Amino acid sequence: MPMVVDRARRMRIVATCLLVAMALIYVATRRYEGLHPAIGFIRAFAEAAMVGGLADWFAVTALFRHPLGLPIPHTAIIPENKDRIADTMASFLQANFLTPQVVARRMGAVNAAAAAGAFLSDPRTGESRLRDGAAGLLADVLESLDPDELGGLAKGALRTQLEKLELAPLLGQLLGAAIADGRHMPVIESLIRKAAETIEANEPLIQSTIHERANTILRWTGLDEKLANAILDGLYKLLAETLVVPDHPLRRKIEEGLATLADDLVNDAEMRAKVERMKHEVLANPAFGRWLDGLWERGRMRLLQVVRNPRGALGGQLGASLAELGNALQRDVRLQKVVNRFARRTLVGVSTRYGAQIVRLVSETVKRWDARTVTDRIEGAVGRDLQFIRINGTLVGGLVGLVLHAMDVML
Incomplete structure (x- = not known):
């Protein structure tokens, strides 16, 4: 994340320097425009580029904060609409990823058992990536979600199943x-x-x-x-x-x-x-x-200990067992069918029973973040691309200004 932020900051400096350069060129060409007809073309390019760059700077800045700190209407869009964005994101997630039809269709086209077998059987990817990558991701997810709400969801599901069980x-x-x-x-x-x-x-x-x-x-x-x-x-x-x-x-x-x-x-x-x-x-x-x-708290703490120390948890005998399981999943076609059918039915069942609760958990987690946290995370993810918009706006605006000046000279 810090590397992404640094790259976004560098691109912001580049876009700003380009805008300042256009402004300086515009001032210089305004003063010496009579020396040569070509200077008029340079001035038109710089003038339009400066306008385009300023317009795109305002648009990009207005997404995350008030430009120049002024409370202009319809600016600081993301922090002002944080809750609505969370609800929209949750609705999109449920409608496009957590419906039983979508899950069943996706899982029907995936040989999850063979993929898992290939992953587990390769010690260079299976054991190390499972320990370091997946464990780190799981630790981040567990620590970012509300433990009380997540625990309530797990305990409620367990209690419901116990009540149904004769x-x-x-x-x-x-x-x-x-x-x-x-x-x-x-x-x-x-x-x-x-x-x-x-x-x-x-x-x-x-x-x-x-x-x-x-x-x-x-x-x-x-x-x-x-x-x-x-x-x-x-x-x-x-x-x-x-x-x-x-x-x-x-x-x-x-x-x-x-x-x-x-x-x-x-x-x-x-x-x-x-x-x-x-x-x-x-x-x-x-x-x-x-x-x-x-029981839930002990299980959660134990799981966090495991994912924080994946090399100790998945080493030795367990690592060898994972490799054996991976080989079996790759070779045994019947085992693949059983595992794939189980995975498909399990995910469809989860999406049916808990889809609404999962997206509500996502929505409420985002709503609990303060506006600055939401802004920093989104800007860190897409900030570099947004600075390219400023650069492109400056250059495209300059080209448009150059074309318009050429047409004005010819006519």
């Missing part, structure tokens, strides 16, 4: 699949071991409770202690047998209970309604909102 059938299917594959057994065994550890850690409490509830005769004869030890020994034995005997009745009861729970989650309307109520209670709980805020 949780009970999903949990039931996951539990049923785990039981069918035997993946529930390590969990049951872990719970049994945890129960034994809990009993062992609370032996004094159990013995004290039995002692307090025993009658006087048991306490006097010391049978309460023997009763407590017998109960503890029985519990330890039951848990140990459940742990080592595959067909133990308690183990079967636990498995039957899990199978019944999985079936109820899928088929029992009352159970599904109960899970939905629990889900909505959790989503409405302020604690969940605070947890979601913390």
Whole structure:
């Protein structure tokens, strides 16, 4: 950006010096016009060039500020109409880039998978440019956008998807699949071991409770202690047998209970309604909102750390994995079709659901910039070309003046 500003400043100096030169030539030729007929042509060129240069200087300056600081109507157009420019830019973006038809048509003509594969498989372009170029761009975007509004957009989308998701059938299917594959057994065994550890850690409490509830005769004869030890020994034995005997009745009861729970989650309307109520209670709980805020902030900060240090984040094993993925995307036609279809559907869905929110985010971000920031950024981007307009206006005006003077002499 500083280099662009320097080039624009140099062109502004050139255009201004050209205008001053025309003014000096005009003054000189006015004084010595009678010495030779050719001087009249030079004067006409300089006079018209000076008028054209001044007119274009006024037009270019009026875009960004008041010429000479004078509050002339219809000047300082960009800072005075900053909000309208932001709305117009957002509407243009949505109408020409974020409609489902445009996105689908563009993505249908692009082999995004092959392009991504070629990019990732070349270590000179894939890894380094992905780390340095894309990471820097992503960091600039994340830091320029309003974190609260961007976070609200992300959290709102996540909350909406959670509200739409029917949780009970999903949990039931996951539990049923785990039981069918035997993946529930390590969990049951872990719970049994945890129960034994809990009993062992609370032996004094159990013995004290039995002692307090025993009658006087048991306490006097010391049978309460023997009763407590017998109960503890029985519990330890039951848990140990459940742990080592595959067909133990308690183990079967636990498995039957899990199978019944999985079936109820899928088929029992009352159970599904109960899970939905629990889900909505959790989503409405302020604690969940605070947890979601913390999750978003941690994710955002972690992402910023990654993009600020792309060489550390994408080096080593991850860099090799990216190269392997790139090679697969280039060679496997079926994988390309799957990835391209997914990319097309994803982008069309994003444009359909969030197109209006994205352009509103752009519009409101530009509106929050102060007028000087907007002016400096636009002028830095196109200022050099605008100075060429001044130079061309000076030269074209001079040529027009030369033609008109020639016609006047001939007639």
